[in-house]
Amino acid sequence: MKALCWHGKNDIRYDTVPDPEIEHPRDAIINVSSCAICGSDLHLYDHFIPAMESGDVVGHEFMGEVMEVGSETKTLKVGDRVVVPFTISCGECDQCRRGNFSVCERSNRNKPLADKMFGHGGAGLFGYSHLTGGYAGGQAEYVRVPFADTTHIKVPSTLTDEQVLFLGDIFPTGWQAAVACDIEPTDTVAIWGAGPVGQFCVRSAVLLGAKQVIMIDNVPERLSMAEAGGAITINFDEESVLSRLQSLTQGKGPEKCIDAVGLEAHTPRSIDSVYDRVKQAMMLESDRAHVLREMIYVCRPAGVLSIPGVYGGLVDKIPVGALMNKGLTVRTGQTHVKRWTDDLLERIEEGQIDPSFVITHTADLSQGPEMYNTFRDKQDGCVKVVLKP
Amino acid sequence: MKGSDHLAQGLGWFGIGLGLWKLFEAKRTTRALGLEGCESLVRLCGARDVATGIGSLTVNPKPVLWARVAGDALDLAALATALRDKHNPQRDNLQLAVAMVGATTAVDLYVAQAQTRRHGYQSGVTPDYSHRSGFPKGLEAARGAARDFETPGHMKASLPSPASSPGPRTQTGKPNSPISG
Numbered sequence A: 001m002k003a004l005c006w007h008g009k010n011d012i013r014y015d016t017v018p019d020p021e022i023e024h025p026r027d028a029i030i031n032v033s034s035c036a037i038c039g040s041d042l043h044l045y046d047h048f049i050p051a052m053e054s055g056d057v058v059g060h061e062f063m064g065e066v067m068e069v070g071s072e073t074k075t076l077k078v079g080d081r082v083v084v085p086f087t088i089s090c091g092e093c094d095q096c097r098r099g100n101f102s103v104c105e106r107s108n109r110n111k112p113l114a115d116k117m118f119g120h121g122g123a124g125l126f127g128y129s130h131l132t133g134g135y136a137g138g139q140a141e142y143v144r145v146p147f148a149d150t151t152h153i154k155v156p157s158t159l160t161d162e163q164v165l166f167l168g169d170i171f172p173t174g175w176q177a178a179v180a181c182d183i184e185p186t187d188t189v190a191i192w193g194a195g196p197v198g199q200f201c202v203r204s205a206v207l208l209g210a211k212q213v214i215m216i217d218n219v220p221e222r223l224s225m226a227e228a229g230g231a232i233t234i235n236f237d238e239e240s241v242l243s244r245l246q247s248l249t250q251g252k253g254p255e256k257c258i259d260a261v262g263l264e265a266h267t268p269r270s271i272d273s274v275y276d277r278v279k280q281a282m283m284l285e286s287d288r289a290h291v292l293r294e295m296i297y298v299c300r301p302a303g304v305l306s307i308p309g310v311y312g313g314l315v316d317k318i319p320v321g322a323l324m325n326k327g328l329t330v331r332t333g334q335t336h337v338k339r340w341t342d343d344l345l346e347r348i349e350e351g352q353i354d355p356s357f358v359i360t361h362t363a364d365l366s367q368g369p370e371m372y373n374t375f376r377d378k379q380d381g382c383v384k385v386v387l388k389p
Numbered sequence B: 001m002k003g004s005d006h007l008a009q010g011l012g013w014f015g016i017g018l019g020l021w022k023l024f025e026a027k028r029t030t031r032a033l034g035l036e037g038c039e040s041l042v043r044l045c046g047a048r049d050v051a052t053g054i055g056s057l058t059v060n061p062k063p064v065l066w067a068r069v070a071g072d073a074l075d076l077a078a079l080a081t082a083l084r085d086k087h088n089p090q091r092d093n094l095q096l097a098v099a100m101v102g103a104t105t106a107v108d109l110y111v112a113q114a115q116t117r118r119h120g121y122q123s124g125v126t127p128d129y130s131h132r133s134g135f136p137k138g139l140e141a142a143r144g145a146a147r148d149f150e151t152p153g154h155m156k157a158s159l160p161s162p163a164s165s166p167g168p169r170t171q172t173g174k175p176n177s178p179i180s181g
């Protein structure tokens, strides 16, 4: 079959690889109808995630039709149309029974490796390095889904691929990030990063009834998309994030802050003097945990920091004094996709939201290598790419 | 990889090959062009071609490709000067060289432009997304439409406002609290 394979930094190729096969009775093979490139894939593309091997099939946002099922995969049958959550969950372990699907204790077959790195590793993920199980990803014609009887979302034929595809990752990710803020009608929610995840954070915060939703980025068309979804926008190239947030919150700071940027944050190019002093006072350097530091600094005391943005290893100069003295709550993690998707699917069916708004580029899977570049460099107004095998 | 990536790599290897030839066969080159005595200049060009050739093989060959274009322009200028000498015995070869360098310049220019677009951050047209709310019933209808959603207990803010979580905030004020007796 054809698939997108990782071969090193900046090197994704459209390769021919062996077809997947059922390896375990709980497996299923999916014939992929649509898949997408996620911001998390860019961390692989830019080689910030360790334990990748040349030839690994990438992609973790995909859907399609069930082609083959293992003998114990009772809840699925051939022909079912499913979206596959990017976090593989067994449904039976201690964590899965609590609903903490992204830290399933059984789905990561390389758990000892992850345990070494993180103390205790999380769930298996598709196409996301050998730290998370080394499972072949979904930017391919076919995918083997382990624990398929619990790792799927059935979707009705009345909805298009474009409307449901993002149930597997970015929609529940934006939703969980907003839910973790416990939004009240008086709240200002500030969101860093107007990428696809940030866009869903905005929609979720608006639906959940925040008083003000503020989006911070420097890509004009992404900010305009966020504005369309109900956000007030701050272009950090043009104005000071700190002083604008202060004036929007009567000097008190946003109650809830969301980091939808992650480990590859840019440092603003035009920094005004106030911002500079803040940076100095906090002994910041232009490290890539920039957003995390900024959030800790601007957040209202007793507020919440919600961090869907992915971090891989270590960062330094985190103003932990501010974090502690302000009594901030930090919530983070890979998304417990299945926990939210039944509810979100209903909201799509009701017409409360149509996730396809975020798609700006659709291309053949063979165009994948180019589309990685287009998405990463935000060329041609690219916000979200859908690929068709 | 895109078409222009392959072309850049092709130009890279071509540049390295031609550069090595100029470096080690400078005598033969100058003889063929009727430019005896200019060997060190040719070797210098060769070294330059090898360097830009290696650069063209890198992930982002954009700056090096523009250097190649500049180098081409210099070569063309030098050849044009040589052509003005009516007594050069190798005028035919010189004309051929001008044509070849001219063609290479065209390719270099094309690939440099393509790679500039390719590696341009936020390059290309910026479409208008100001209508993409994502809310089929409109933005105003969406505000608070999911307010009925119950935040799971463990995701509640540590200190929610009295409006959403009424009741006293101190231990002693708690009705039936063991402290207040």
Ligand SMILES: NC(=O)c1ccc[n+]([C@@H]2O[C@H](COP(=O)([O-])OP(=O)(O)OC[C@H]3O[C@@H](n4cnc5c(N)ncnc54)[C@H](O)[C@@H]3O)[C@@H](O)[C@H]2O)c1
Pocket (backbone or CB within 6 Å): A038, A039, A040, A041, A042, A043, A169, A170, A173, A192, A193, A194, A195, A196, A197, A198, A216, A217, A218, A219, A222, A236, A260, A261, A262, A263, A264, A265, A266, A267, A268, A290, A291, A307, A308, A309, A310, A311, A333, A334, A335
């Ligand atoms: N937790 C999860 O389960 C989960 C799921 C999906 C994605 N993610 C992560 O979410 C993050 C965002 O994903 P995406 O698909 O939207 O990616 P993306 O790369 O398209 O978006 C990131 C955005 O952040 C902006 N940005 C960079 N520096 C900034 C700064 N200093 N201030 C404000 N904005 C800044 C960029 O311009 C870009 O628009 C990534 O880290 C991704 O790995 C996490």
Ligand SMILES: [Zn+2]
Pocket (backbone or CB within 6 Å): A038, A039, A040, A041, A060, A061, A086, A169, A170
């Ligand atoms: Zn993702």
Ligand SMILES: [Zn+2]
Pocket (backbone or CB within 6 Å): A089, A090, A091, A092, A093, A094, A095, A096, A097, A103, A104, A105, A106, A107
């Ligand atoms: Zn589990």
